[in-house]
Amino acid sequence: MGFRTILRKLQGDQFRYVVIRLIQAPVVLLLLITLSFFLMRFAPGGPFMLEQRTDPVIEQAIRAKYLLDKPLSYQYWSFVKDLLRGDLGPSFKHKNRTVNEIIAATLPHSIYLGVIATLLAAFLGIAAGLFSAIRHDTSVDYGLMACAVIGISLPTFVIGPLLQLSFSIYWQWFPLAGYEGMAKPSYIILPALSLALPFAGRIARLMRAGMLDVLNADFVRTARAKGLPETIVIFRHTIRGGILPVVSYLGPAIAQLVTGSLVVEKIFQIPGLGREFVEGALNRDYTLVMGTVIVYGALIILFNLLSDIMYGVLDPRVKYV
């Protein structure tokens, strides 16, 4: 069996795998939607329950306005029908906006934050892991890995205020909180950094382990024996193999960075989707919660799929079953 047939066979397998996953995705999403829809409705209290008790007749009129007086099955089907048309409905809490508008307004901010954080995490993590591996078992290695462990173990609600205190109040390098979009990137640095550090720590450890694995491989010994300079050995021959664990981790990590930024969004007051999700749930803003669940669900499924595919492209040893 020649190389080309292996490649073709693999591509066939890969193609089939991607198709299966693409079929699975909407099914998973639909399950998620259905489950969240009913869980949300069964939570005690409703979107229009206020401390000041609303007159029953007026409350009835408000409920009718949002179809909440209809049977649950009717509400579910009407939600699914609207969803197929791409309409997520009006927000119950934010009375002047639709869920589509809220997501359209907030998701880009979360993605922007997530992307910057991913870049920071990848850059810091890969660089630290690389140095640690090259300077294996030296004080540089120990120092960097200690930092990595600290980064992994410190929660963002500790890192965030620490960064604010040092970089904004003490040194006054970056704004303390707030958000001005891409026009003023200085606002995004600290939140992105607090979001990135735990991930950078994990990436550093994965990178180091991956590199050490490859540095001891036979082909690297061969490369060194041929008399290649160490930089070429590292950058041409080992990084590609050493980075594999990082790649497999990056997919879920990006999804987590984009969808898991709610604490950072709160500390730095970034108008992202994460806070809409949490507050939507607390306010029983049914439609808003459903909208965010769908977006988050789709993002997580998508990034996991992408990372699996990327892994196969980089590492020919991977088999799709």
Add this chain to the structure above:
Amino acid sequence: MIPTLISRLSKFFPTLFIAFFLLNWCSTGSAVTTIPDWKKSYLPKSDAWRKTAQHFVFNNSTEPDTIDPALVTGVPESRIADALFEGLISLDPKTLQPRPAIAESWKISDDGLRYTFYLRKDARWSNDTPITAPDFYQSWKRVLMPETGAAYAYQLFPVRGAEEFAKGQLDSFSDVGINVIDNHTLDVQLKSPCSYFLNLVAFHTLFAVPVNIIKKYGDRWVLPENIVCSGAFTLKSWKPRQKIELIPNPHYWDGKVCKLERVTVLPYDDLDTAYRLYLNGDIHWMPSIPVLKLDEIKRHPDYYAMPYLGSYFYRLNVTRAPFTDVRVRKAFSLAIDRKILTEHVLKGGEQPATWFCPPIGDYAPIKGLTYNRVRARELLREAGYGTDLKRLPDVEVLYNTSEGHKKVAEAIAQQWKDNLKVNVSLRNTEWKVLLNDMNTLNYQISRSGWIGDYGDPNTFFDMFVTGGGNNRTGWSSDRYDDLLQRSQLERDTAKRNQLFKQMEAILVEEEFPIIPLYIYVNKGLLRDSVYGWFENIRDLHSLKYVWLEE
């Protein structure tokens, strides 16, 4: 800390005379004649403020649900609605007395049933069209229409036929007691005298909104590109969760009073972050502070604490043992030393209260029953509980998840354990679950609070009417209902206050459906460059009077 604020505000009194002269000198002749005396005292006494950039920034602590005054129910939302819209009447920024706003005067008939409002001719919308009596007619009709979904529609219920119309029992709005006499005269008939009606007219639910604009744009009418305002400011931008910016309304009838050129409203809900921004000098006013940092914030010279029209209390479910017995309810109230609570747990200057309704205007609360654990134990024995008698069942306190409520509940539970030898457990739930449990009487003791909607004791006492939506205790008393009804018909203030006191006595000296704990204080931080911001029990601070002066 209150004295600091007062001294800050009063340090200008010596300059009053010079200032008065300056005011006359710098304003145009015609404007001065129209500014009434009460208002003059709230305006700057010199021109020094002109040297400071008039850009006011405050943290509103949350993203507003809406800024449509008819739909607004929360305090943060009302801060914006009050700046953008105005009603026939507004409240004095300090005394909260009704003052002319879009109505330059009004007349109340001798029987107290008929209110005639005379609108000023120079009142204009921000799009430079006149604000007329039909605008108010349409705005109030909109509040009452069921499809508007205005949760506070009941603010109009004193008006004849309004409640029936809102509940669909009346088909035609022409049967409701609101009539346009001419473009500048609005006639309102009440179903029975209502001594606080002007207070309601000054409330945001009854503000003028541009109904034709609302018809055109639907729910999106409040967005900056569509909005038309009747108040001192207009909406420049609204970036959700980022900021809201207000600028002066160029066509506002009282625009000469307005000195701020820009207001930035921040929706930052992380109060720790907002506090750091305050320390950094980025915010002028923080109406809410992070309570866990109170000890530190109290030492800040900008800290203020002022009495608030709010009461913190526990509801008792009188349909569930052991609180079906009034002696047990009374014992639980007597067994709390509220001073320990306010001085060692809350520490923010809260007033310990054995009464429910805070002082409002002429109304001074009765004293209630103070801490007496001996009497409390006797009462339990009388009810048949004691070491040699049957055991008092365990009780549970329900509260919504929050550090503050938890500390209060722990302190009270400890006192009950010590004084009554009862097992008390605490259960925290999410806010909406607490409301649901209270509405369905699924609790024994529940954490409660009430902030008055208007400056009249009625806003507190009508809660506990039999079957009322805000009662939530299962308690009912014919005598109380009767007193409440009489108070609502009584027009003599002194007599009304007597009736209120009798109702209060039923609540906190005889029947105990609730255990009052303390009267709220409003705690915040205000930079000393802010002027024209006045203390009052409703925490209302009209932005049109505010100015900055370094």
